Amino acid sequence: MLKKMRRGLAAGMLAVVVTLPGGAQPAQAVVDPATVIAVAQQAYALWKEFKGGDKSLEQATQQIIASIESAKTAILSRVDLLAAAEARACARHAVVELADIGQFDAATMRSWAQDVTGCVTLIDSLAATVTDQSAIDQLGFAVNSIGPIALVARARAGFSTQALTAVLVGANNTVATKIDPPCVQQQIAQHSGLRITIRKTCTAGNGDSAFQDVTGHILNAPNFVFDTPRLKTEASRNTSKPLAISVVPLLSAA
Incomplete structure (x- = not known):
């Protein structure tokens, strides 16, 4: 089930972050x-x-x-x-x-x-x-x-x-x-009034990904703002990164 987190409208651009699970994996990998x-x-x-x-x-x-x-x-x-x-x-x-x-x-x-x-x-x-x-x-x-x-x-x-x-x-x-999930950007739609939608997708090593769509005027495309840190965090949510971050304070205080 897609998890959608709307950032809302800003300066005429719509941005939506969507998190997707990884693709089909061998049975032994489903842990x-x-x-x-x-x-x-x-x-x-x-x-x-x-x-x-x-x-x-x-x-x-x-x-x-x-x-x-x-x-x-x-x-x-x-x-x-x-x-x-x-x-x-x-x-x-x-x-x-x-x-x-x-x-x-x-x-x-x-x-x-x-x-x-x-x-x-x-x-x-x-x-x-x-x-x-x-x-x-x-x-x-x-x-x-x-x-x-x-x-x-x-x-x-x-x-x-x-x-x-x-x-x-x-x-x-x-x-x-x-x-550090790598990210790619691509245009996924063209609308009337010279408006386009560009999607940025970050994908973790386990196949989980998160993407954000930004829609705006084509001339503003170089200035489209993506929440890359959030995308990377969402994509890596099922990796060992959250665990690593959480245990360092426990070890440091022991």
Whole structure:
């Protein structure tokens, strides 16, 4: 269903922003991003409460496990969309083994914490180098699916978490910056009285798009005003960009 947000008439020009979902995708790619986003945000919030002294490490661990377990299928389905096999494998490993963290002995806990930390740094490195919009989007979901796991693992192993937190903040800033839907403009209609309609469309890597039509006199076409930031925000609403933006304050305050 189209979501229309009218900006109204201004200087004889009509501007309408319309948001469209992406085209048909393979069944495995149909993963509700809202579920993954909500779980990641909750897990980071629980970590922040632990760091702030409002929860014990055990309380935070158990609640983070419960949150991630409640959406494990959705999280793993999203992780499976990663193009990089090594990142996909290590992220799955972290999510699958999380539920058994209470059974790890000290040596296993330390080794596992280092493995999950390595997975975070791998995804961070990939995020810094890839340019494909779809790839950076999936990396954003992946790093935040395992970020809280890595933080808890390091804390339980007796390791510091400051450096890892900095990596997670950096990775999310990278994702938020690099997910930048490209936009195109084209004339879509010609009307009487030398009036034309030009459409600007911005499309995210997941196929979601948003467009805005502006109608006015043909001589004013170079001065047609489009709300490009809004179009980009609407197009990227189901990507990992909103998640990346939302978790940076949680991590920075922890």
